[in-house]
Amino acid sequence: MFAVAALFLLLIILQTRQTSESPYIKGLQTTRADKDAQFKQAKDSPIPEANRAAFQGLTYFEPNIQYIVDAKFVAAEGKDTLSLMTTSGAERKMIVAGSFQFSLQGLNHRLIAYRYLDPSVKELFIPFKDLTSGAETYGGGRYMDLEVDLNSLAEIRLDFNKAYNPYCVYNEGFICPIPPKENNLLIEIRAGEKMAK
Numbered sequence: 001m002f003a004v005a006a007l008f009l010l011l012i013i014l015q016t017r018q019t020s021e022s023p024y025i026k027g028l029q030t031t032r033a034d035k036d037a038q039f040k041q042a043k044d045s046p047i048p049e050a051n052r053a054a055f056q057g058l059t060y061f062e063p064n065i066q067y068i069v070d071a072k073f074v075a076a077e078g079k080d081t082l083s084l085m086t087t088s089g090a091e092r093k094m095i096v097a098g099s100f101q102f103s104l105q106g107l108n109h110r111l112i113a114y115r116y117l118d119p120s121v122k123e124l125f126i127p128f129k130d131l132t133s134g135a136e137t138y139g140g141g142r143y144m145d146l147e148v149d150l151n152s153l154a155e156i157r158l159d160f161n162k163a164y165n166p167y168c169v170y171n172e173g174f175i176c177p178i179p180p181k182e183n184n185l186l187i188e189i190r191a192g193e194k195m196a197k
Helices: 002-020 023-039
Strands: 068-075 081-085 089-105 107-115 121-127 142-147 157-158
Touching: 089 121, 089 157, 142 157
Parallel strands: none
Antiparallel strands: 068 089, 068 157, 081 089, 089 107, 107 121, 121 142
């Protein structure tokens, strides 16, 4: 009995070690370390200059591959320009690119994705809230960016481990779009960036 328990414990330790040493996890950790360095040292950092010396890095949930989901992209029929409200009360105009449909935690979800008005910017912008918003994560929601070819986009993986806080979390001088109610997820997304330290 003791031998079986010891073997089971060893398997768990080996599996955890393999997961933590995977190329994906290592890449994610490197990206996070680079972002910490940029926030601490760069002139355009959102951390106020007076606070940078004390900045100890951003806070994240542990990487979790369960929050990498295959999503179907449904393109918007037109090129409607929508105004997203911002933290300043002003509006930010963006183009509705379409929506991502996916399953997570046994439920079906939909997130609207936006394009910037500048056609040279290929990124899709996905602001969202979830049931951690206002508790473990920023109450105003978090963002994801996707660099994609809009002409060949049908299915893609959404990686919530890369969800990040808007800059206004760190500096009130920044104006940040607020996720629309359509992008409120009725589950906890315990992945990506947490509330600032």
